[in-house]
Amino acid sequence: MCRSCGAIVGAGQTQCGVCGASTTAQPATDPGRRSPDKETIRFARAVLNRPYKFTIAFLVLNLFVFMLMWSSSRLSSQALLLSFPDPVLTAYGAQLNRLIRAPSYQWWRVITSMFVHIDLLHIGMNMFSLLIIGPFVEKLYGSAKFVVFWVASGIAGSVAMYLTLRPALARGVLGSFIFRSMDVPAAGASGALFGLIGVLFVFGIKYRRELPEGFKRVFGTGLLPIIFINLFIGFLGRSFIGNAAHLGGLFAGAALAVFIDYRRPGARAGINVAWRVMQVLALGLIALGAYKVVRNFNRTPQQVQVQVQGQPAPPATSNDIFRNYVSAMNRVQEKVNEVIHNNDLSNLEPVTQQALQAPAPDARAEELRNSSVDILSKLAASAAAASPAPDNSAEQLPKVDQKLVAEWDQWHKDYEAWLKGFVKTHTAAP
Numbered sequence: 001m002c003r004s005c006g007a008i009v010g011a012g013q014t015q016c017g018v019c020g021a022s023t024t025a026q027p028a029t030d031p032g033r034r035s036p037d038k039e040t041i042r043f044a045r046a047v048l049n050r051p052y053k054f055t056i057a058f059l060v061l062n063l064f065v066f067m068l069m070w071s072s073s074r075l076s077s078q079a080l081l082l083s084f085p086d087p088v089l090t091a092y093g094a095q096l097n098r099l100i101r102a103p104s105y106q107w108w109r110v111i112t113s114m115f116v117h118i119d120l121l122h123i124g125m126n127m128f129s130l131l132i133i134g135p136f137v138e139k140l141y142g143s144a145k146f147v148v149f150w151v152a153s154g155i156a157g158s159v160a161m162y163l164t165l166r167p168a169l170a171r172g173v174l175g176s177f178i179f180r181s182m183d184v185p186a187a188g189a190s191g192a193l194f195g196l197i198g199v200l201f202v203f204g205i206k207y208r209r210e211l212p213e214g215f216k217r218v219f220g221t222g223l224l225p226i227i228f229i230n231l232f233i234g235f236l237g238r239s240f241i242g243n244a245a246h247l248g249g250l251f252a253g254a255a256l257a258v259f260i261d262y263r264r265p266g267a268r269a270g271i272n273v274a275w276r277v278m279q280v281l282a283l284g285l286i287a288l289g290a291y292k293v294v295r296n297f298n299r300t301p302q303q304v305q306v307q308v309q310g311q312p313a314p315p316a317t318s319n320d321i322f323r324n325y326v327s328a329m330n331r332v333q334e335k336v337n338e339v340i341h342n343n344d345l346s347n348l349e350p351v352t353q354q355a356l357q358a359p360a361p362d363a364r365a366e367e368l369r370n371s372s373v374d375i376l377s378k379l380a381a382s383a384a385a386a387s388p389a390p391d392n393s394a395e396q397l398p399k400v401d402q403k404l405v406a407e408w409d410q411w412h413k414d415y416e417a418w419l420k421g422f423v424k425t426h427t428a429a430p
Helices: 038-048 053-072 077-081 086-091 109-115 120-141 143-163 172-178 190-206 213-218 220-236 243-259 273-296 318-342 348-357 363-385 402-426
Strands: none
Touching (some): 038 213, 109 273, 143 273, 213 220, 318 348
16 A cells, blocks of 8 residues: 555555656655655545445445355355356346347346356456456545446446347347357456446546646557456457446446546535435345245245255246246247357257257247247258358358248247236236
8 A cells, every 4th residue: 555645556666657756665755766745645544544334335235145155055165166056047137138128028137147156267367357446436526426336337337237138139249249149147346346447437537637647558449458458358268247337337336537526636525415315326226136035935045055965956836837838938939049140050969959858838938938948959950951142241141041030030029928828817017
């Protein structure tokens, strides 16, 4: 920590990035060193001495949820280091498009997913970033605005992830960077963190004329290398990193910062009532999401836990059967879309086996399941045998039999009709 302004200084750095003061024991009078900017030190002390209690609160909340998830995974080191099982991620509020839309309508997952993390490395990186970035935003703008920034950016990132599940567009370099081809559990605070980066980026540009030199170097265009490095990392790991959430949070935070003023040094600690109300509403959304997770947590943590040492799984309820069936049918539909639009014939056998092994809630569901597998098989054979189009360019793929596509469209209508009828008859209103 810098002795002059109190800013956090990275290990091995010999000079504070904010005020320019030396962090070594060497006297400041050394002619070989640039003397610290006094105006920057005054500004930094006035801002950085402010509290950042909600940064710590969000950090503790994320760690608390992570420990609960690890407990539900039976404290497995494999789950901790590689990934929590999908049932655990889903039970604690990870984002799944098929659960957000009909018939489940679990919209609250766009909120709760920002407090769920996949593994130890995931939460370690995100919480370290929160501890570095969060205090700056909360000290500059105050706790009320910080909470609004965090929640709004996190939701924006989740919405971006929801909208970019487009198997037909998840092709090529740019398409695979932004769009997703599979509806798998998505989670993490990255969208909210990128929102905070967007806030500081706009802050540095918006107030560049009144900021001391030290702050000009840290914020605004000084953040571009960090943004580009993170996006490049996202590009390299685009098969498992939610870049849409990063971009959605970044743009949301930047857009909010364009219109929102910060607490200047010497300003009174009082805050507009409207911001206090918005803070309460944002915290209320988090509380509502937590309530929904608990209410949806139909099984106890022992039932959610992964099986260890051959222990039998708990008996499935009718609710479990319905959800497993719908999940299997969703995967079949995703695979069919990949075959039709991308001629993607990978993972056919696992998807087919999952569908056939999922118990059907009733006779009509069993009939629809069998016909969906049959159509998928025919479409795969048609795609494999299709001749390339006359204009065989990289953007033009061979087309499957359009009669099978029409047959699939009719199946989809029949399935939606059964689904609506079953939900209306067998499930209670949410």
